Amino acid sequence: MSNLDDFGGGQRPDDSVLVVTTNDVPGHRVERVIGEVFGLTVRSRHLGTQIGAGFKSMLGGELKGLTKTLVESRNQAMERLVEQTRSRGGNAVLMMRFDVTEAADLGTEICAYGTAAVIAPIG
Template sequence: MGIEEYGGGQGPHSDVLVVTTNDVPGYRVQHVIGEVFGLTVRSRHLGSQIGAGLKSMIGGELKGLTKTLVETRNQAMERLVEQARVRGGNGILMMRFDVTEAADVGTEVCAYGTAVVLVKA
């Protein structure tokens, strides 16, 4: 597996800029739309759980689980961006992730932030 399978984030040609900061150098906030989020819940795959259990006994990275979590975060990000876009935003400030166990059957990943309309300063 290559490094691209273990990374995430925004592509260079997105029409909605997502940042983890309060502001964006060179831009000003013209309008605050409000909170937006993207949510997904992934169930655990029995095979990956068995593999993870065995791997945890001998140590090392749980590559299957890492890949699943990256895919899950990317899906939450896509949903976050779509929510901002639908509401008229072209930026998301203060983006964060929240990860929670969901009733012992899966993992909930929520990407959230503040949707805004950005203009060049």
């Protein structure tokens, strides 16, 4: 059995910045839009993982080493996104998205981006 965090990610329930992929948050109003924020990481390929993935791709199945690396990278990008939002006085990121691209054949660039805002409960 694997650790749940090895193959998934996302926000912790106790985080002071809410990150959503929607335009708004039900039950909350946007008091102030701060603007675009992003968290970025570039990861190089691990030779052992690449060799293992090459063999696995011939046989079929999930490339678990690469999956774990991508999860770690996305989580790091998210952490940086949240820190950027906090440092600008926000408590929410609206319309969060990920962008993943190859970085000059040396690795993978992962960017988490969205709109930093201050939100408050309605009522």
